Amino acid sequence: MIVVKIGGGEGINYDAILSDVAALDEETVIVHGGNSELTSLSRRLGKEPKMLHFASGNVSRYTDQETMELFEMVYCGKINSLLVEKLHKLGKNAFGLSGLDGGLLKGERKKELVVLEEGKRKVVRDDRSGNVVDVDSDLLTLLMEKGYLPVISPPALSEDNMAINVDGDRVAALIAAELGADALIILSNVPGLLKDLKDEGSLVAELSVSGMERVEHHAQGRMKIKLLAAKEALSGGVKRVILADARVQKPVSKALAGGGTHIVW
Amino acid sequence: MIVVKIGGGEGINYDAILSDVAALDEETVIVHGGNSELTSLSRRLGKEPKMLHFASGNVSRYTDQETMELFEMVYCGKINSLLVEKLHKLGKNAFGLSGLDGGLLKGERKKELVVLEEGKRKVVRDDRSGNVVDVDSDLLTLLMEKGYLPVISPPALSEDNMAINVDGDRVAALIAAELGADALIILSNVPGLLKDLKDEGSLVAELSVSGMERVEHHAQGRMKIKLLAAKEALSGGVKRVILADARVQKPVSKALAGGGTHIVW
Numbered sequence: 410m411i412v413v414k415i416g417g418g419e420g421i422n423y424d425a426i427l428s429d430v431a432a433l434d435e436e437t438v439i440v441h442g443g444n445s446e447l448t449s450l451s452r453r454l455g456k457e458p459k460m461l462h463f464a465s466g467n468v469s470r471y472t473d474q475e476t477m478e479l480f481e482m483v484y485c486g487k488i489n490s491l492l493v494e495k496l497h498k499l500g501k502n503a504f505g506l507s508g509l510d511g512g513l514l515k516g517e518r519k520k521e522l523v524v525l526e527e528g529k530r531k532v533v534r535d536d537r538s539g540n541v542v543d544v545d546s547d548l549l550t551l552l553m554e555k556g557y558l559p560v561i562s563p564p565a566l567s568e569d570n571m572a573i574n575v576d577g578d579r580v581a582a583l584i585a586a587e588l589g590a591d592a593l594i595i596l597s598n599v600p601g602l603l604k605d606l607k608d609e610g611s612l613v614a615e616l617s618v619s620g621m622e623r624v625e626h627h628a629q630g631r632m633k634i635k636l637l638a639a640k641e642a643l644s645g646g647v648k649r650v651i652l653a654d655a656r657v658q659k660p661v662s663k664a665l666a667g668g669g670t671h672i673v674w
Numbered sequence: 675m676i677v678v679k680i681g682g683g684e685g686i687n688y689d690a691i692l693s694d695v696a697a698l699d700e701e702t703v704i705v706h707g708g709n710s711e712l713t714s715l716s717r718r719l720g721k722e723p724k725m726l727h728f729a730s731g732n733v734s735r736y737t738d739q740e741t742m743e744l745f746e747m748v749y750c751g752k753i754n755s756l757l758v759e760k761l762h763k764l765g766k767n768a769f770g771l772s773g774l775d776g777g778l779l780k781g782e783r784k785k786e787l788v789v790l791e792e793g794k795r796k797v798v799r800d801d802r803s804g805n806v807v808d809v810d811s812d813l814l815t816l817l818m819e820k821g822y823l824p825v826i827s828p829p830a831l832s833e834d835n836m837a838i839n840v841d842g843d844r845v846a847a848l849i850a851a852e853l854g855a856d857a858l859i860i861l862s863n864v865p866g867l868l869k870d871l872k873d874e875g876s877l878v879a880e881l882s883v884s885g886m887e888r889v890e891h892h893a894q895g896r897m898k899i900k901l902l903a904a905k906e907a908l909s910g911g912v913k914r915v916i917l918a919d920a921r922v923q924k925p926v927s928k929a930l931a932g933g934g935t936h937i938v939w
Contacts, residue, residue, distance in 0.1 A: 453719055454718055454719070478752055478756075481751045481752055481755040481756075482747035482748065482751035482752050483747065483751065484751070485750060485751045485754070485755050485770075486746045486747035486748065486749070486750045486751020486752065487743055487746055487747050487751065489750070490746040490750050490772060490774055490829075490837060491743075491746075493772075493774045493775060494774055494831070494835065494836070494837045497774065497777065497831055497835040498834075498835040498836075502776055502777060503774075503775075503776075504775045504776040505750075505772065505774065505775050506775075507755060507758075507770065509755055509758045509759055509762065509768075509770065510758060510768075510769045510770045510771075511767055511768075511769040511817075511820075511822050512762065512767060548820075551816075551820070552776075555776075555813075555816070557776050564755075566759070566762055569763075570759065570762040570763040571759070571763075572755060572759045
């Protein structure tokens with residue numbers, strides 16, 4: 410059983426990923442993002458996305474009520490439906506779910522965020538984002554036993570039943586761990602972990618969690634979260650996490666055959 | 675067991691409907707629309723909705739590929755997520771589904787539409803709309819046995835696995851028939867069938883299918899489809915169809931207690 414996370418950046422080749430998944434003789438769960446489409450919709454509707462900057466250097470999308478509505482429109486509406494429809498065309502009985510459906514994904518909202526705005530510390534209390542903490546694996550197992558291929562999207566449901574923005578890579582890691590997946594394949598618009606972002610030839614092909622510290626400083630932005638997600642999946646019992654390129658033909662097969670950055674415990 | 679269809683027109687009071695559903699001691703399936711929100715999003719994105727006019731006098735939304743994406747964003751993304759989140763807040767384990775999920779709703783696409791454009795007949799071949807023909811009631815029963823409250827939205831999946839726009843009232847009628855519901859309650863922004871559209875006091879309180887012919891001429895636009903859906907539900911074995919007002923407090927309880935237009939076989 411494999412979990413395939415399809416990134417939400419630009420340049421993702423959905424057709425290539427899904428026809429590869431459909432052709433593989435491997436039980437699969439799909440988790441997807443939608444970040445670049447959300448930015449694009451938000452701008453088209455005249456709402457410039459606002460980013461929150463943390464003292465750690467981390468940056469995340471400010472998700473107010475209106476942004477959550479746009480988030481749901483893009484992730485649960487447009488992209489989830491698109492993937493489910495395409496998989497049906499490929500002969501797979503796909504079943505789209507958001508983390509809200511039956512409380513599939515439970516999360517904890519960050520009720521107070523200390524952010525930097527023009528150099529000053531500021532507390533943000535109305536952000537609808539947080540961390541995913543639990544997945545209802547019984548529900549996923551039930552659906553898979555009935556022959557469905559789950560296609561899963563954030564948001565998650567918070568402890569007070571609010572839809573919250575949670576990181577898709579970490580959702581995929583948690584699902585892979587809870588389902589005891591053989592591999593978690595995180596596809597995005599980069600070839601894997603690069604020592605030099607400008608040089609796709611500087612790919613780190615293999616990595617162990619103990620060796621991660623030595624290369625972690627190469628990871629920028631989203632790649633930091635992918636390494637964190639990889640660590641979480643592996644510590645949850647997943648045998649292998651592969652960070653691989655979503656812009657190529659047969660991206661899943663290539664990753665399983667050794668492409669991208671393979672991370673083991 | 676009741677099926678509640680929540681209309682997609684303006685003025686629908688979602689909170690009133692959902693708190694009523696949550697308080698009622700009645701197994702429920704919800705089906706919803708999203709028409710006015712779709713029109714509004716489409717306009718905000720600079721795409722003026724195009725209507726198809728038929729010789730019969732019927733009018734329907736032209737659903738090209740781009741419109742279907744917007745449709746999914748509004749129906750499956752925004753409104754479905756909103757209803758599911760609100761129901762969780764009310765203590766109900768809601769489970770959102772579109773007709774694509776696991777092929778829940780099967781439909782037949784209208785491959786050739788003869789429409790009138792500026793008085794001339796024209797054939798439209800790329801419209802993504804059609805009729806719902808089948809519902810996977812086993813899937814719904816499975817979810818309900820597990821304690822989930824299904825919240826269902828079009829589109830349906832066509833025979834060639836395309837997402838198609840199907841009428842929500844007729845979807846609700848088919849689901850009510852297949853599940854053997856005691857009642858189908860169709861809530862919209864009118865009090866029921868009115869003899870005079872301008873006079874809410876002209877409500878037809880009771881109606882039988884055999885008596886429908888005598889009052890059918892009062893039905894305009896969407897109300898014609900509601901009467902057709904009512905007929906389909908009743909001929910499928912549903913005991914009672916109620917067309918009732920979605921703009922009031924406790925709209926479901928009021929409908930069950932005699933409000934709106936009650937239609938029986």
